[in-house]
Amino acid sequence: MRCIPVIIMGKTITVNYGGSPCYTIEIQTDFRLLPEKLKNLGYGKNRACIITETNVGELYLKEIEDLLSPVFASCTSFVFEAGEGSKNTDTVGKVYGHLIENSFDRKDVLIALGGGVVGDLAGFAAATYLRGIDFVQVPTSLLAQTDSSIGGKTGVDFMQYKNMVGAFYMPKLVYMNISTLKTLPKRQLSSGTAELIKHGFIKDRAYTEFIQGHSSSILAQDSQAIEEMVYRSCQIKRGVVEKDPKEQGERALLNFGHTIGHAIEKLSNFTLYHGECVSLGMVSAAYISCQKGNITLEELETLKQMLAAHGLPVTLPDFPHTPEEILAATKLDKKMESGKVKFILLKTLGEAYITKELSDSDLLGGIRYIMETGAERAS
Helix, strand or coil, rough: CCEEEEEEEEEECCCCCCCCCCEEEECCCCCCCCHHHHCCCCCCCCCEEEEEEEEHHHHHHHHHHHHHCCCEEEECCCCCCCHHHCEEEHHHHHHHHHHHEEEECCCCCEEEEEEEHHHHHHHHHHHHHHHHHEEEECCCCHHHHHCCCCCCCEEEECCCCEEEEEECCCCCCCEEEHHHHHHHHHHHHHHHHHHHHHHHHHCHHHHHHHHHHHHHHHHCCCHHHHHHHHHHHHHHHHHHHCCCCCCCCCCHHHHCCHHHHHHHHHHCCCCHHHHHHHHHHHHHHHHHHHHHCCCCHHHHHHHHHHHHHHCCCCCCCCCCCCCHHHHHCCCCCCEEEEECEEEEEECCCCCCEEEEECCHHHHHHHHHHHHHHHHHHHC
């Protein structure tokens, strides 16, 4: 069985995947143990390439190079321009070129140092270069640490389609240094919080209540509150991907808020952060859930208040696209099946389900709710 221990201050969670080897998710407060963990995986005479982006590279690349150079026969780096605009096949092609020029083979390893864009892109490059070489996730953002680095989803955007080209490809190690969160801008930290709040909405009401009760500590970046939040989100994500590693069923629950959110994100030309768009998508989906008689108006307001308390948008005033244009963009989502949108709704704040039975009218109602409520507040 495949096991993924998640370690936090001596605690370990084991996740089982049938018939595959293990990888570990380490939750630490610095990078010092990274060389040891890599040596334990048998690396030593291999080449390593650290893939990162300009913002993260400025903060951590030299430290990681200094730590890893003694471990590997050679240690190179590839740095691309920060931002979603670089998450495409052109950048992947440049990674391939760097690896070829430096004679990387199947026994070598890529180190993804950064947020979700870096992890997704480096993972896809690893999955496809020479039909697959090892890669290690070193996530530095809250979103990457609790969501995108766990479970083996890799991919890049193609034309106007988000994450349309990708592969399921497991890392050999996920190493989290939660102290990196202190360097994140406030808006980026808030954006990452959206996915953590989502975990509670879809799977664990007690976790939702924990976030509600510790909002001030989380916003103040209290170390213990952040550590507990990261740990509990990793638990939830681990539990879901263990049962459904390739998104054939339950794993789709993690897409709560993403269908409408991705459409808004793309139409904003990525001026809105991913977590901000997911927040808006969750409000839309919660409104539809309410209209279907699943959650109460009070629960809808609770969801909105939680998101707003963490600096996340719950309305979309002055957006330069119509509800119909947002709806059209949802039809370009990779989660379409047989011409129908696979959508996630809530039964309660803590339980979600999958449906393919929503009409265009249902979806437009959810989109108009965030846009018209926003227009009312702006007027």
